[in-house]
Amino acid sequence: MVRNRKNLFLGALLALFFPIFFFYYSDTEVETIESEKRSEQAMIEATFDSFPMSQEETPEGAEIHEIYLEQSSLVNYQLYYLAFVGLDETNEEYIENGLQLNALRLRVHDLDNQGIPPQYIIPKEDVLQSNAFLQYALENQIQLEPDPFVATNYLIHAFSILSGLFFLLFMMISGSEILLYEEKHQTVMKGFPLSFMNKIHAKVIIHFLYMMVFLTAGIIAGGYIAAREAGLGNLSYPVMIFMNNDYVAIPALQYYMYILLAIALIVIVLYYTAALFNTIFKSAYATVLLALVIFYIPDLSLMIGWNTVWLHPIKVLDIAGVLSGDIAVQFGNEQIDYGYAMIWLAIFAMMIAGVLKLIQWRSYKVNLQSVGGYSSPTDR
Structure with a gap:
């Protein structure tokens, strides 16, 4: 991963997003x-x-x-x-x-x-x-904060910009060769006698940890700069989220925990998705393009008047939109809240892993038949 220049560049870009966004955000006319x-x-x-x-x-x-x-x-x-x-x-x-x-x-x-x-x-x-x-x-006797540029307020806006299409595109590009890279380059993983699924699990974990380190570094850097320039703010400050068909206020610290946990699960889902598309299409471009098309299917169906409930779970990838209630309002589905999103993300992860396991099983059967009943233990 360290020698993969594309992912190193993307990781650095992810880390720099938060400091760069602060300077952009602080120069805009934000409503006080x-x-x-x-x-x-x-x-x-x-x-x-x-x-x-x-x-x-x-x-x-x-x-x-x-x-x-x-x-x-x-x-x-x-x-x-x-x-x-x-x-x-x-x-x-x-x-x-x-x-x-x-x-x-x-x-x-x-x-x-x-x-x-x-x-x-x-x-x-x-x-x-x-x-x-x-x-x-x-x-809770909380002092209202008239300054929108303090670190606690700024980070919430940063997450809302990062969430959704931008984050999906970023992660799918970083994982577009999650299985294909090894076929083109000599890697440490190539020498390990791992089964198909174990190799995928290992690659997803490595990619996940790699990007989460850069994400964490970016949040810390952006938060530090915002705190130095405008002040830290109050971690108990209320943030509005949509939950159980109502708008409720939660502390900013709890909001950060919610969104970071969801982002971690989204990253895992997207990397498993990239592994699945790599397995089927053998193309990095197809991996990214298909992910974008799938993400926009609910929006396109809504535009033509076909607001189908079973397509709504795809939009949980925009976790900031889910927390704000914008997704629930857009699609007229009051069930779309944080709990709904986390359940569907877990289901997606298990479904994609199940499909990959099925592909492994079918490949194993084909190999078994082609060699007359013999197979290597590493194929299992």
Whole structure:
């Protein structure tokens, strides 16, 4: 592996992704708590301007109008806390105002958002996420972090960018010759009298450990740079995830544990997949291309109106999208959460290993017949 220049380059690129992404991320205009509140204030004012006068004459319309007056007052208080007092002194008041604001928004949803233009309606899912986030922060007495560039926040964004297509493509390229490389080059593994399956297991483990070392190094380097430049942040800070058909808040440290465990399992699945495609197609290009096609099959089927549930498990490879609930919303399947993803990843690993074992068994039978009943122990 060390002498494999392609994987050495890919490993270095993976490690450098996190530091490079921090410098890119820190130069972008990321929405802060204050800028978010100013956008909400502008949206409320635009809603007032476009609210039909005739709608105010109905009981529902009059109630919605009063609710928006209360919302405007609450948002203005929050902006005052942010701009003039600071969250260090008004954290609890800011959170309580936010919870009142969300209760009013949910009431407007109960009234079917009558008279409100669609572009000014805050989705109910967003309100529920905000509510769970603020409730968690209030119950655990967590100081809200107005700086989006601290290490804890930055790493979450880095994982969301890395997850999905980019990570799949990266790992499939690194494993595209997981079995083929040995046929073209002299390697240490070539001299070991290992069976077909044991050789695959050994190669998957070696590739896995190799890439996980680079991934860990990248996370540490990126986290260190972010902590030095903007601060470490709070490992207990709430992060929203979709679980059991609801949005729940978990500590940032728990989120990292969830996503790293899932990434490790995804890497194993992808390397076994690469070994399977190497065995069948004997081509590194076919290995990468077929993996990309399979990953996009659920999206393509959704585009043509064929949203088939049995294709949804493929999308668990985008683990950040699963945790955020974006995949569940995209495919309209509330079952797609972290537990669903981990179960399907384990099933995929066992299924692919089973297919490889079946290929070994069929090859063994063919060899046995071709030599008249004799086979070498290393073929088994």
